Every structure is written in C-alpha cells, then in structure tokens.
Amino acid sequence: MRRLENVALTGLTLTAGAIWIFPLYWAFTTSIRTENRVVSDEAGLIPDELNLGAYYDAIFNSNLTNWYINSIGTSLIITAVVLATGMMCAYALSQMTFPGRKLLYGVVLGSFMVPAQVLVVPQFILMNDLGLINTWGGIILPQLVVPVVIIVYKQFFDAVPKEMKEAVVLDGGGDYTLLFRVYLPLNWGITTALGIITFISAWNAFLWPFLVITTEDMMTIPVGLTQVNDAFGVAYARLMSVALLGAAPVVIAYLIFQRRVTEAVMISSGVKG
Amino acid sequence: MAMIRNQRRHRLVALTLILPFVAVFALVFAYPLVEVVRLSFTNATLIGGGEWIGLQNYRELLADKLFYTSLKNNGYFMLLTVIPTTVIALCIALMVQRLSGRMQALALALFFLPYILPVSVVTQIWAWMLDFQFGILQPLFERIVGKPIPVFKNPYWVMPSVAVVTIWWTNGFNVLLFLAGLRNIPSDLYEASALDGATRWQQFTRVTWPLLWPVVALVLTLQLILQLKIFDQIYLLSEGGPFNSSSVLLLMVYREAFQQNNGGYASAISLVVFLLIVAVSVLQYQLLRIRGRR
Numbered sequence: 001m002r003r004l005e006n007v008a009l010t011g012l013t014l015t016a017g018a019i020w021i022f023p024l025y026w027a028f029t030t031s032i033r034t035e036n037r038v039v040s041d042e043a044g045l046i047p048d049e050l051n052l053g054a055y056y057d058a059i060f061n062s063n064l065t066n067w068y069i070n071s072i073g074t075s076l077i078i079t080a081v082v083l084a085t086g087m088m089c090a091y092a093l094s095q096m097t098f099p100g101r102k103l104l105y106g107v108v109l110g111s112f113m114v115p116a117q118v119l120v121v122p123q124f125i126l127m128n129d130l131g132l133i134n135t136w137g138g139i140i141l142p143q144l145v146v147p148v149v150i151i152v153y154k155q156f157f158d159a160v161p162k163e164m165k166e167a168v169v170l171d172g173g174g175d176y177t178l179l180f181r182v183y184l185p186l187n188w189g190i191t192t193a194l195g196i197i198t199f200i201s202a203w204n205a206f207l208w209p210f211l212v213i214t215t216e217d218m219m220t221i222p223v224g225l226t227q228v229n230d231a232f233g234v235a236y237a238r239l240m241s242v243a244l245l246g247a248a249p250v251v252i253a254y255l256i257f258q259r260r261v262t263e264a265v266m267i268s269s270g271v272k273g
Numbered sequence: 274m275a276m277i278r279n280q281r282r283h284r285l286v287a288l289t290l291i292l293p294f295v296a297v298f299a300l301v302f303a304y305p306l307v308e309v310v311r312l313s314f315t316n317a318t319l320i321g322g323g324e325w326i327g328l329q330n331y332r333e334l335l336a337d338k339l340f341y342t343s344l345k346n347n348g349y350f351m352l353l354t355v356i357p358t359t360v361i362a363l364c365i366a367l368m369v370q371r372l373s374g375r376m377q378a379l380a381l382a383l384f385f386l387p388y389i390l391p392v393s394v395v396t397q398i399w400a401w402m403l404d405f406q407f408g409i410l411q412p413l414f415e416r417i418v419g420k421p422i423p424v425f426k427n428p429y430w431v432m433p434s435v436a437v438v439t440i441w442w443t444n445g446f447n448v449l450l451f452l453a454g455l456r457n458i459p460s461d462l463y464e465a466s467a468l469d470g471a472t473r474w475q476q477f478t479r480v481t482w483p484l485l486w487p488v489v490a491l492v493l494t495l496q497l498i499l500q501l502k503i504f505d506q507i508y509l510l511s512e513g514g515p516f517n518s519s520s521v522l523l524l525m526v527y528r529e530a531f532q533q534n535n536g537g538y539a540s541a542i543s544l545v546v547f548l549l550i551v552a553v554s555v556l557q558y559q560l561l562r563i564r565g566r567r
Contacts, residue, residue, distance in 0.1 A: 118550075
C-alpha cells in the first residue's frame with residue numbers, strides 16, 4: 001500500500017516536472033525544425049525532423065561568436081576577482097584584528113540592502129568619465145562587488161579549528177601562509193560552489209551590460225540575444241537555436257555541478273550553514 | 274618594542290588583504306551611492322554635471338502621473354508573484370522531498386533548471402510559447418476566452434503574463450530554500466507524531482509549518498525585494514506597454530536616464546526604489562525577529 005503510494009507520488013511529481021520544463025523542450029523541438037515546418041499545422045509535439053540549419057545560421061550568420069567571447073572573458077574575470085578579493089577580505093575579517101574591522105563588516109552586511117539597479121545612473125556617469133563605455137572593463141567593474149561571497153567565506157573561516165592555526169604559527173608561518181596553505185585548501189568545496197554561482201550570475205547579468213554596451217560586437221550573450229529578433233526577423237527556429245546556444249554553457253555547468261550549485265544557493269541565502 | 278613592531282606588521286598585512294575589496298567597493302559602490310543622492314537634487318544629464326535644483330525633481334515626481342501608474346504596477350506585480358510563487362514552491366518542495374535518491378535529484382533538476390537561464394533566453398522562449406499567431410499556448414486561450422490573445426500587447430493580460438513567466442523562471446530558487454528547510458526538520462518529530470496517531474494534515478500543521486515558518490518568512494521577503502526590482506522581463510517582453518500598462522519604477526529610471534537623458538530625475542526615482550527596498554528589508558528583519566522570540 002505504502003509502496004504503491006510512493007510510486008504514484010513519484011509519477012505525479014515527475015509528470016509535474018516534465019510539464020514545468022516543457023517550454024525548454026518546446027524551444028529545442030522548434031530549433032531543430034525548418035522554419036516552414038515550425039509555422040505549419042503539422043508541427044506536432046514530437047520532434048519529427050533533425051534540421052541543424054538554424055544552428056548553422058545562428059553560429060555563422062550572427063555575432064554569436066563575439067558574444068560568447070565577451071561573455072566567457074568577462075564572466076571568468078569577474079569570478080576570479082570576486083573570489084580572490086572576497087577570500088582575502090573575509091580572512092582579515094575572520095582571523096585578524098585591525099582598526100575598523102567591525103565597521104567594515106557592518107558595511108559589507110549593510111550593502112545587502114542596496115540593490116545594484118539603484119546605482120546604474122552614477123555608475124554609468126563614472127564609467128563614462130573613466131572612458132570605459134563599450135569595454136570589458138566597463139562590463140566588469142561594477143559587477144565586482146558581491147558581498148555575499150565575503151559573508152560566506154567568513155562563516156567558513158570562522159569554523160576552522162584554532163589548533164590548525166597554532167601549528168602553522170609555531171612553525172613561523174605568517175597570515176599569507178595561513179590563508180593560502182591552510183584556510184583555502186580546507187575550503188576548496190565552498191570556493192568551487194561560490195565560483196560556480198558567481199560565474200552563472202555574471203553570465204546571466206542583463207541590466208548593467210545592456211546599459212554599458214552600445215555596439216553589437218561588444219555585447220554579452222544575454223544582451224546580444226535581444227538583437228537577433230531584428231537580425232532574423234520572424235524566424236522562430238533560429239531564435240530558439242540562438243537562445244539555446246546562449247543558455248548552453250550555464251545549463252551544462254549546472255548539470256555537471258548540480259550538487260555544488262544547489263549547495264551554494266542554499267548556503268549563500270543562509271538556510272544552510 | 275618587538276610587540277609593537279609585530280602589531281604594526283599585523284595591521285599592515287590586514288590592510289593589504291582588505292585593500293583590493295575596499296578599493297573596488299569604494300569606487301563602484303560607495304561613491305555611486307553618495308552620487309545617486311546628490312544627483313537626485315540636480316538636473317544632471319547622463320554624462321554628469323548639472324546644477325543644484327533642490328527638491329525640484331521630487332516635486333516633479335509627485336506630480337508625475339506615470340510615477341503613480343508605475344508604483345501601482347509594481348504593487349500589482351508583487352501581488353501577482355510573491356504569494357503565488359511561495360505557495361507553488363512549497364507544494365513542489367513537499368512533493369520533491371518525499372521522493373528518494375535519484376528520483377529526487379531528477380525532479381529537483383526539472384524544477385530548478387529555468388532559474389539558471391539568462392533572462393533573455395527565458396523571454397525569447399515565452400514570447401514564442403505565447404506568440405499570437407503560432408504560439409503553442411494560444412489554443413488554450415481560444416478554449417478559455419474564445420480567441421487568441423497577443424498577451425504582451427494587451428493591457429489586461431500583460432502583467433499576469435509577465436508574472437507567469439517570472440514565476441516559471443525564478444521558482445526553482447524558492448523550491449530549493451524550502452527543501453533545505455524541510456531537511457532541517459528532525460525526522461523523529463514525524464515518527465513521534467505518527468506514533469501518537471497524527472494524520473498527514475495534522476503533521477503538516479503541527480510540525481512542518483511551525484518549524485518551516487522561518488524559511489517561509491525568508492522566501493516571502495526575498496521575493497518582495499526581488500519582485501520590487503522588476504525590470505528585465507518587462508523591458509524585454511512589453512517595454513512597459515501597451516500605454517504604460519506595464520510600466521514599473523525601474524523602467525522609468527531607464528527611460529528617464531538612458532532615453533531622455535535626465536540623470537537627475539532618474540536618480541530621484543532610483544532613490545524612491547531604494548527607500549522602498551530598505552522598508553521591506555526592515556520588515557524582513559522584524560519578521561525574523563518575531564520568530565526568534567517565540
């Protein structure tokens with residue numbers, strides 16, 4: 001009886017999940033059809049042809065390659081800098097005493113309340129003054145402040161047993177040695193987790209790159225995607241193939257690191273420490 | 274002497290460790306934060322400059338009909354998303370939680386995947402799903418209201434449609450938070466209550482709900498803040514139209530600053546958004562504190 005109930009529940013949940021994911025399935029099915037078939041009455045729910053023409057067009061007849069390069073480059077740099085600056089700052093906050101420590105921590109916590117969207121006007125003026133409009137630097141700079149990375153690192157550094165520290169200090173190791181030889185290696189797990197979600201959110205960032213970039217060849221994927229409507233006109237197979245290609249890197253990253261991604265989301269929102 | 278030198282060295286090391294973050298923070302966060310306040314009292318353009326005009330921007334804002342329309346739309350959008358997504362996510366989490374091992378991972382992936390998509394991918398897919406001529410969901414509209422509807426060009430349908438797209442996109446995040454919350458509830462509480470003859474419903478109201486309340490409060494307030502900041506989906510799906518029926522505050526900021534070149538006025542609107550978010554954050558703090566006292 002109990003068993004039957006479980007099977008029924010599993011079936012029901014997976015069916016609901018399949019319905020939930022249907023838009024993605026439909027986008028894929030559309031993308032491998034010819035444009036004529038997409039808008040014909042015979043276009044059923046099941047993929048009935050494998051036509052990669054739309055993907056060919058998406059890759060060779062649009063700026064997609066440029067957008068890929070811009071997205072990969074800026075997202076990687078953002079991730080690296082956010083992690084590096086975050087872990088260093090978190091280590092100082094967690095393990096060292098210096099004047100202004102409490103104030104700095106308060107500022108980091110308080111900055112949660114300030115949404116990035118509120119700052120776009122002065123940030124744009126600043127980037128203009130620095131001559132960074134339409135450059136990678138312009139995309140990257142305002143995305144380098146991710147306070148949650150510091151908070152999470154600090155939490156994990158706080159939890160490292162004091163004995164490990166003492167051993168290194170007795171051997172004459174300083175704080176740099178401690179950070180890079182002890183605290184970081186002990187927390188590789190959280191570093192990868194934070195790295196993946198920082199990368200995904202940098203990849204997905206829309207508003208800021210949309211504002212700071214005005215020429216098509218400098219756009220990132222999410223911004224560039226808005227241009228293909230104009231380029232292709234009403235061509236659904238091509239629209240869907242470009243969209244899916246744009247989403248592919250983060251989807252693949254998620255599928256590979258599924259556990260880490262969910263863990264990172266839970267930890268950074270504070271429901272799991 | 275050596276102690277003092279050591280202490281100075283210690284402080285110097287600390288300084289080098291915090292400096293990179295502090296420098297970036299000061300340049301692209303703290304300075305703009307001060308600037309947005311200052312700009313809101315000026316008639317600056319998008320390249321800065323401008324003169325001090327006191328409260329002029331705010332006076333104009335209070336007389337701006339579009340401001341009230343946008344404020345109302347922000348509220349309407351929150352109504353359409355916050356509680357529905359919380360309820361839907363909780364139901365999904367309760368279902369997913371009872372699956373075992375691989376099945377659970379699979380189900381979670383299905384519900385979570387949309388959350389990691391870039392917003393423009395989401396809007397492209399849904400624009401196609403709801404396409405007036407060929408959208409696969411249009412037969413559904415024909416069945417219900419008798420005719421196909423260009424949802425993003427219709428003043429009555431535009432906000433609910435954007436809300437559906439938004440819930441589909443962001444719901445996975447809430448499912449995840451609820452799952453984490455459910456896993457934190459000790460299983461012996463369920464065993465004990467089952468021994469006492471509690472029904473499923475009683476278990477939910479007496480055990481699950483009270484212990485899950487902190488997570489519910491967290492999800493509700495995170496959603497309030499997130500949905501208050503709505504811009505991307507509206508801009509991409511309807512551009513605030515038709516006839517401003519889906520205009521929201523951040524869309525006003527964008528239009529004023531980047532289309533009308535009114536940096537000062539846009540800053541004043543930004544500041545209103547900021548104050549609203551601070552208010553919600555305070556509410557969040559209070560909600561979580563009430564729970565803490567119980």
